[in-house]
Amino acid sequence: MDKTILVVLTIAAAALLHTAAADHSTVHVVGNQLGWTVPPGGAATYAAWAATQIFELGDILVFNFTTGDSDVARVSKEAFLTCNSTNPITLNTTGPANFTLDALGDYYFISTFQNHCALGQRLAIYVIYAPAPAPFPYIYPPPRAPVTWVVGDNFGWFVPPGGALFYATWAFGKDFRVGDTLVFNFVNGSSDVATVTKDAFFNCTNTTISVYSTSPANITLTTPGDHYYTSTYPRQCIFGQQLAIYVYGSASNEPSPSPSSRSSGAPTTSAYGPSSGISKAPARVSGLTGLAITILSIAIALFH
Incomplete structure (x- = not known):
């Protein structure tokens, strides 16, 4: 296949993905009313908040804090786990700070103020994206009696x-x-x-x-x-x-009717990364999303 055609198809798909993300972007106010601060419940506070959200490509995080009292830094996973603020990927010192989720995968945020991260002011999320009408990106738990x-x-x-x-x-x-x-x-x-x-x-x-x-x-x-x-x-x-x-759909394990809802307990990946056991829910999707994925799939298949 001509590489020029591949480039054109890829650009078209990217444009559709951008449009789909823009059409369905959601603003997530980190911590809701609590805002971005040293939380009273430690690191579990922001982990619990993240578990109630669906983070998708194009969504926006809003970190509400008072300028001079805190900041927000995007860091690597290792820096997140060790509260190392030496070389952040990005750093915003003015509140409120908006951050657009422009790529799939893990995102890690901390405050660089002394001891704030160690006291729980840190957030890890996973940004997902699923083409319609794909099945849920997790395996349903086995059937059981009502609980x-x-x-x-x-x-x-x-x-x-x-x-x-x-x-x-x-x-x-x-x-x-x-x-x-x-x-x-x-x-x-x-x-x-x-x-x-x-x-x-x-x-x-x-x-x-x-x-x-x-x-x-x-x-x-x-x-x-x-x-x-x-x-x-x-x-x-x-x-x-x-x-x-x-x-979920039923105690006997029937699927729920739409892949657009979040989960409070899906046995998949995590706010702390793909292997630590905290739930990740399926994404909201649109027809443009499916078309974009289809274009990319055709381009890759023809190229190979």
Whole structure:
């Protein structure tokens, strides 16, 4: 095949990939309301936050910090693991700092301020990209009977001492499926459970889908996808009484209907790199994505 044609096809595919990424880019505010700071829960804080996100080509990270109090450096994996800020790949000292995810794979960020990284101000993510209509990029766990999950285990459903991280940590790594049941234990008259939309969850508004006011509240998971829960009692959501989970197709291992959702426990790769066991979810994709991949595949095949 003429190399000129290969170049043209490659440029066309790259242009489509750029368009697809631009059309579907998402802004991720690192740490949500916490921002980019030394976290109260140590390194697990940003690991738990990353586990709730899908990072895709073209997405943007926003690091909110006060100029002079912190900074954000992109570093190598080795520098991330050892908190070595000597030779960062990039360094931004002015907050808020925006970072565009322009390549696939691992990204590592730390603060270069003294001891900030060691105290947990570091973030590792994995940027993914999957062509439609590709299957999920992970192997489904084996079929099983429905499971009853007691939310928060012995702690129950209350305003947690560690804020929103508490329930994010509890949900992390769990294999929720259609047919399973969530049990929310709380004191009647002091709390409730509300199923809410994604916007209501992140903004802590009382736009509810349903409300359960009697404990224990047993909620059977009947649909796959994202599920969000908070309390309607004043300020309890703001103080961390909120739970977000992803539900797979069924307890008998049927796939979920769309490869565009995130996972709270898919047994694949990690926010700390492809082999450390933290979940990585499938990407949002578009028709342009599939076309771009097809063009590249044809070009490579013809070239060889």
